[in-house]
Amino acid sequence: MPGLLLRTLRGENASERPVWLMRQAGRYLPEYRALRAEKGGFLALVYDTDAAAEITLQPIRRFGFDGAILFSDILIVPYAMGQDLEFLVGEGPRLSPKLVDSTLDSLRAVPERLSPIYETVSKVRAGLGAGRTLLGFAGSPWTVATYMVAGEGSRDQHVTRALAYRDPQAFQAIIDAIIAVTVEYLAGQVAAGAEAVQLFDSWAGSLSPSEFERWVIAPNATIVTALKRRFPELPVIGFPKGAGEKLPAYARETRVDALGLDETIDPLWAAKTLPEGLPVQGNFDPLLLEAGGAEIDIQARRILDAFADRPHVFNLGHGIGQHTPIEHVEQLLAFVRGWRRP
Secondary structure: OOOHHHHHHOOOOOOOOOEOOOOOOOOOOHHHHHHHHHHOOHHHHHHOHHHHHHHHHHHHHHHOOOEEEOOOOOOHHHHHHOOEEEEEOOOEEEEEOOOOOOOHHHOOOOHHHHHHHHHHHHHHHHHHOOOOEEEEEEEOHHHHHHHHHHOOOOOOOHHHHHHHHHOHHHHHHHHHHHHHHHHHHHHHHHHHOOOEEEEEEOOHHHOOHHHHHHHHHHHHHHHHHHHHHHOOOOOEEEEEOOOHHHHHHHHHHHOOOEEEOOOOOOHHHHHHHOOOOOOEEEEEOHHHHHHOOOHHHHHHHHHHHHOOOOOEEEEEOOOOOOOOOHHHHHHHHHHHHHOOOO
């Protein structure tokens, strides 16, 4: 029988709630820090399939989450498209050449850079056991493009937004290329054992409504359609962080199976406004989880009660912070696991 998380993503509204946390495999865990100190840098860990599988499974062993999400990075796609990728300590990822200065045609694809990720998925699936769902993921085209164009992350995605306005035809070509690789990448993860996938659009909130329609909704709709053609039963979670009032249109037009909500979304508004019966995921504030205290239980109850009448995966509004105490996670999990739908 499928696990609780997979059943929820397929539309079942059980009395209890499945829970996993974005970035649950990572720096807040002492076992992760120990392995990273032994193995080296982030990209080296991603491409060491035994280490990446171990990291993916670490939070499952410690907390018993209902889902394991692949330990990897959204920038594996541009890396496979031919950009060089490095992670600088204290500065984050860097991609070169920057597409604001170079053409897409200048890149030479290296598709074999995807193969180790599939091997990691297979190893995790073998070690995960029954009843827990393995989640694959990719970055959504808009967010991936912001890194490819600027060569790094930014607060307002100024360079990429300007290029999209200045030369929409060239930017469309970048988006289309990302879509094509992303579909194959996610299909490869599913073939290797992923049971659901999530599309992360971390920078979706920086776009105007018309640009959001063109660069977020349309590309994600294309990906969902292509994946459903190959895997009709595959749940696809869309997570357009910062989308706000544009969420209902995103849900309707992309036809994702579940919608991730960031911490700025009022759960009562979402429960009333989003398409009826659509599973939602979220949206506890990661900063509150780091801060701790009685407010953890108060806000967890508010979210759980708000979504009592629809399928709901309890999660954070974004990734767990590296300084989050383990005992705060344990407190949150105890409360969520003790809640039951009225």
